[in-house]
Amino acid sequence: MKNGVAITGMGIISSIGDTVEDNLHALRSEIGGISRIEHVDTRKRDEIMVGEIKKTNDELINMLGLDTINSFSRTAMLGAIAAKEAIHNAGITDAITSRTGFISGTSVGGMDTTEKHYLDYTNTDTYHRYIEAQHAGFTTQSISKYLGIRGYVSTISTACSSAANAIMLGARMIEAGQLDRVIVGGTDALSKFTINGFGTLMILSDDVCTPFDEHRKGLNLGEAAAYLVLESDQMVAQENKKVLARVNGWANTNDAFHQTASSSNGEGAYLAMKEALEVAQLDHSQIDYVNAHGTATPNNDLSEGIALTRIFGDQVPVFSSTKAYTGHTLAAAGSVEAVFSILSMQEEIIFPNLNFETKMEACPITPQTKLSSQAVKTVLSNSFGFGGNCSTLIFKKQ
Amino acid sequence: MADLQLELKEKIIEQLSLEDIEVSDIDDNDPLFGDGLGLDSIDALELIVLLEKDYGIKLKDPKEGKAIFESIGVMAAYIENNRTK
Amino acid sequence: MSGKCFINGIAGISAQLTTDGDAFFDDVVEHTELIFRAIDPDYKKYIKPAAMRRMSKSVKMGVTASQMALDQAGIEMPDAIITGTGMGCKQDSEKFLENILHNDEQFLTPTLFIQSTHNTVGGQIALGLNCKAYNVTYVQAAASFEVALMDAKLKLLEKENQHILVGGIDEIAKNSSRLHTLDGHIKSEPLAVIDLLFSTSSGTVTSEGATFMTVTNDSSNKNIAEILDVTIFNQATPEEVEDELKEFMQRNSVEISDLDAVILGTNGDGDFDLYYHKLQQGVFADVQQIGYKHLIGEHHTASAFAYWLGCKIFNKQQLPEIVKMNKKETSSFKTILLYNQYRGKNHSFALLQQC
Structure with a gap:
C-alpha cells in the first residue's frame, strides 16, 4: 500500500454544522440539514428542499471579522470560514513563510452576489466592487488574501467534482515536491442560478432526497465549504505534526x-x-x-x-x-x-x-x-x- | 391540426437550433428522437418548457415526455387535447 | 523520469489572422473597439453540424483549436485534456442569468445552464474524441492557462510517453464584458487598439480567443519547442517580481544574457504596466522585448498566445516589426522568456527553448 500524503488539518461549514465538531455531532445524531430555503430570494421556495446554512451574510461577515464594506461573496465567506478552521486545526501560524499553496474548487463562484446586483450595476456604483465576483477565480482570490497566501493559488472548476480534483492536485504537487504544504478543498453557496439550472434539468426533489432508493426523486441542492491541509512528510517530521489520515489514491x-x-x-x-x-x-x-x-x-x-x-x-x-x-x-x-x-x-x-x-x-x-x-x-x-x-x-x- | 403541426415544426427548429433542417424535412409521423430527427434528452427537456410556455401544459415528470414527443403528429394531438392557452 | 515537456502541436484562434498559415507575419488586423472578437476560422471543417448546434463561441473555438493542435502533432487520442479559462462559457452563463432575472425564474431551458459550466469546453473535447482520460479545468483569472500547463507538466513528470492536450479559452459576452467598463478594468476613452502599448490611462481592452497545444515527454518526436519551466505566483510587488524572476532563472540555470527575447503581457493599463516597465528598463534593457496585446487584446487566457507566438518565432527565426517593443536587433531565436500579470495579480513566468 502506498503511503500517501499527510492530512494535518481540516475545516468545514455545511447545513449540519459550522465546524468539524458540529458536523460530527449531527452525523452521529443521524440528523440531516435539509430544509426549506430562507436566504435565497427565489420563487422556487416551496417547490424544493435544500441543505442551507442558516446564517445570513451579515452573520458570516461577523464570523470572519470583515469590514462591512467588503467584496466577499457568500461563496468566498463560506470558503474562508472552513479554510481558517483547517489551518487552525493543523496548528499553522506561519501560512505565508512556507511554500504554502491554496487550491480551491468552485462551480459558480461569486454568482450569489452577481445575481443579486447584476441589474443594478449600470444604475449605481454602490456594488461595483462585486463586479469582479463574476470570475470564479475571484472567490479563491478573496479567500487566499484573507489567509495571507501569496504564492501558488489556483481554482479548479469541474462542476461537482471540483473539490475532489483540488485534493488530488494538492496531493500530486506535494508528492512531486512542488509544495511543502497546501490547503485544498472547495466552496459553493446556494444561488438562484444553480437552483434554476438544476430545475431545468428536472432533477430537484420536492422532498428530502433518498439516495440509492428505488423511488428516489432527485437531489437536494446544498451549500458548504470544506478544506484539508496537506503537508509533506518532511514538514510533518520537522514540526512533529499530528497526521489525521492520508490521501493515497x-x-x-x-x-x-x-x-x-x-x-x-x-x-x-x-x-x-x-x-x-x-x-x-x-x-x-x-x-x-x-x-x-x-x-x-x-x-x-x-x-x-x-x-x-x-x-x-x-x-x-x-x-x-x-x-x-x-x-x-x-x-x-x-x-x-x-x-x-x-x-x-x-x-x-x-x-x-x-x-x-x-x-x-x-x-x-x-x-x-x-x-x-x-x-x-x-x-x-x-x-x-x-x-x-x-x-x-x-x-x-x- | 395541420396548422398546429406546421407551427410545432417551426418552433422546434428554432428552439433547438436545428439550423440545417427545413420544415419540409420533417414528416408528421417521423420519430423525433433516435433514428428520426435525432433529438436527445436535453432536447426533450427543451420541449417540456415549450409545452408549458406556449400551450400552458405542465409536465411533472420528464419521463412523460417520451410518449408525447414520439412524433409531430402525436405531439400535436396531445397539445390539442390538453392545451390551456 | 525526465519530466521534459515539449510542444509538438500548437494552434491559436485570436483577433488576428493566426489560423491562416503565416498570414500573421504579413497582415495586421487593426481593431478600433475596446471590446473586440476573435476572427472565426471555418468551424464546420472541424465540428459536425449536429454537435455544433448548441455550441457557443468558446466551445467552437476550443474544439477547433484543440483539433488543429492534435492534427499538427499527429495525435488522435491525448492522454489528458487540461483547460484553463477565466470565465468559461460566459455567453451562455450571461443569457441564463438574464433569463432568470428578466422572466422571474420562469420558462427557463436547460441548454444554456448545461453549457454554462466552466468545464464545458474540456468536456466537449472529450465527448468529440471519446477520450476517457484525465480532464480538468482551471479558472484562475490571468493564470488560468499557466496553472493548466503546470498540471500538464506534472503529468509528464509522473508518467512516460504521454501526450497531453492543454489549452486556454475565453469569450466575450455582451453585457458581462461591458461591466468591466464600470469598474475601470476596461478603458473609458476610445483608443486605436494598435496603440495600446503606449497608453497610460487606467484600464485596458478586452477580447477573446483560444490557444491549444499538445505537450509530450517523448523527445524522439518532431518537437517545436521545449517548455523548460513554468511558474505562477498570486501576488507580488514589482520588487518581489524581480526576486521571483531571479529565483526562476537560477533554478533553470539560465542567465538574462542567454535570453534572445522576452514576450511581455503589457496591456496599456497605466496603473499596472509598471510591473513590465520596471523589468524593461532594468534587467531586460538589453533583451529583445516583444508585446502582443495591442494585436490580440486582453483576456484571462491571452497569455497562452505568447506560447503560440514563441513557437512561430522559433519556426521563422524572425520578428514582425509590429511586435517589437524596443530597438534591439536579434537574428537568432533560441531561448525566450514569457512574463504576464493582470492588475498586479496572477503573475507567471515561462521559459521556452527551440528544439
Whole structure:
C-alpha cells in the first residue's frame, strides 16, 4: 500500500454544522440539514428542499471579522470560514513563510452576489466592487488574501467534482515536491442560478432526497465549504505534526458519454475507481467503506451503483451517500465528503445513508442505513460532475 | 391540426437550433428522437418548457415526455387535447 | 523520469489572422473597439453540424483549436485534456442569468445552464474524441492557462510517453464584458487598439480567443519547442517580481544574457504596466522585448498566445516589426522568456527553448 500524503488539518461549514465538531455531532445524531430555503430570494421556495446554512451574510461577515464594506461573496465567506478552521486545526501560524499553496474548487463562484446586483450595476456604483465576483477565480482570490497566501493559488472548476480534483492536485504537487504544504478543498453557496439550472434539468426533489432508493426523486441542492491541509512528510517530521489520515489514491477520468448524464454502465466512474485503486496500490477487497457520490437522481445512483458492482463484484463494501445530510453541495461535495471520510476513520463509525427504504430494481445494492461502529482503515470517496467528470479519492488511516 | 403541426415544426427548429433542417424535412409521423430527427434528452427537456410556455401544459415528470414527443403528429394531438392557452 | 515537456502541436484562434498559415507575419488586423472578437476560422471543417448546434463561441473555438493542435502533432487520442479559462462559457452563463432575472425564474431551458459550466469546453473535447482520460479545468483569472500547463507538466513528470492536450479559452459576452467598463478594468476613452502599448490611462481592452497545444515527454518526436519551466505566483510587488524572476532563472540555470527575447503581457493599463516597465528598463534593457496585446487584446487566457507566438518565432527565426517593443536587433531565436500579470495579480513566468 502506498503511503500517501499527510492530512494535518481540516475545516468545514455545511447545513449540519459550522465546524468539524458540529458536523460530527449531527452525523452521529443521524440528523440531516435539509430544509426549506430562507436566504435565497427565489420563487422556487416551496417547490424544493435544500441543505442551507442558516446564517445570513451579515452573520458570516461577523464570523470572519470583515469590514462591512467588503467584496466577499457568500461563496468566498463560506470558503474562508472552513479554510481558517483547517489551518487552525493543523496548528499553522506561519501560512505565508512556507511554500504554502491554496487550491480551491468552485462551480459558480461569486454568482450569489452577481445575481443579486447584476441589474443594478449600470444604475449605481454602490456594488461595483462585486463586479469582479463574476470570475470564479475571484472567490479563491478573496479567500487566499484573507489567509495571507501569496504564492501558488489556483481554482479548479469541474462542476461537482471540483473539490475532489483540488485534493488530488494538492496531493500530486506535494508528492512531486512542488509544495511543502497546501490547503485544498472547495466552496459553493446556494444561488438562484444553480437552483434554476438544476430545475431545468428536472432533477430537484420536492422532498428530502433518498439516495440509492428505488423511488428516489432527485437531489437536494446544498451549500458548504470544506478544506484539508496537506503537508509533506518532511514538514510533518520537522514540526512533529499530528497526521489525521492520508490521501493515497486518486484518479480523474471522463465518461465521454453525455454533457450532463452518466452512462448506463458507469464507465467513467468505473475507470476512476479502478485507477485510484491502482494509484493507492490497493486491491478492491481492502476498501472498508465507500462514501458514494449518491446524489439521489435516478441517473446518477443507478450508474454509480453499476460501476460499484463492476469494481467490487458481489462484495460491495459498506457504503453510503451522506448527501441526505448535507444536500448536494456541488463543487464542495468532494471535500465535505473527504472530511466525513476522515471522521469515519478517526471515530470508527460508518455514517448512514438516511431516508433509504427500497433497493433499486436495476441494481439491488443496499447502503448502510444505521450508524454503525466498526474499524475503518480505508475509505473510497466518489465525486462526479457535468462534462462527464469522474473523480475518486482514497483515504487511509495513519 | 395541420396548422398546429406546421407551427410545432417551426418552433422546434428554432428552439433547438436545428439550423440545417427545413420544415419540409420533417414528416408528421417521423420519430423525433433516435433514428428520426435525432433529438436527445436535453432536447426533450427543451420541449417540456415549450409545452408549458406556449400551450400552458405542465409536465411533472420528464419521463412523460417520451410518449408525447414520439412524433409531430402525436405531439400535436396531445397539445390539442390538453392545451390551456 | 525526465519530466521534459515539449510542444509538438500548437494552434491559436485570436483577433488576428493566426489560423491562416503565416498570414500573421504579413497582415495586421487593426481593431478600433475596446471590446473586440476573435476572427472565426471555418468551424464546420472541424465540428459536425449536429454537435455544433448548441455550441457557443468558446466551445467552437476550443474544439477547433484543440483539433488543429492534435492534427499538427499527429495525435488522435491525448492522454489528458487540461483547460484553463477565466470565465468559461460566459455567453451562455450571461443569457441564463438574464433569463432568470428578466422572466422571474420562469420558462427557463436547460441548454444554456448545461453549457454554462466552466468545464464545458474540456468536456466537449472529450465527448468529440471519446477520450476517457484525465480532464480538468482551471479558472484562475490571468493564470488560468499557466496553472493548466503546470498540471500538464506534472503529468509528464509522473508518467512516460504521454501526450497531453492543454489549452486556454475565453469569450466575450455582451453585457458581462461591458461591466468591466464600470469598474475601470476596461478603458473609458476610445483608443486605436494598435496603440495600446503606449497608453497610460487606467484600464485596458478586452477580447477573446483560444490557444491549444499538445505537450509530450517523448523527445524522439518532431518537437517545436521545449517548455523548460513554468511558474505562477498570486501576488507580488514589482520588487518581489524581480526576486521571483531571479529565483526562476537560477533554478533553470539560465542567465538574462542567454535570453534572445522576452514576450511581455503589457496591456496599456497605466496603473499596472509598471510591473513590465520596471523589468524593461532594468534587467531586460538589453533583451529583445516583444508585446502582443495591442494585436490580440486582453483576456484571462491571452497569455497562452505568447506560447503560440514563441513557437512561430522559433519556426521563422524572425520578428514582425509590429511586435517589437524596443530597438534591439536579434537574428537568432533560441531561448525566450514569457512574463504576464493582470492588475498586479496572477503573475507567471515561462521559459521556452527551440528544439
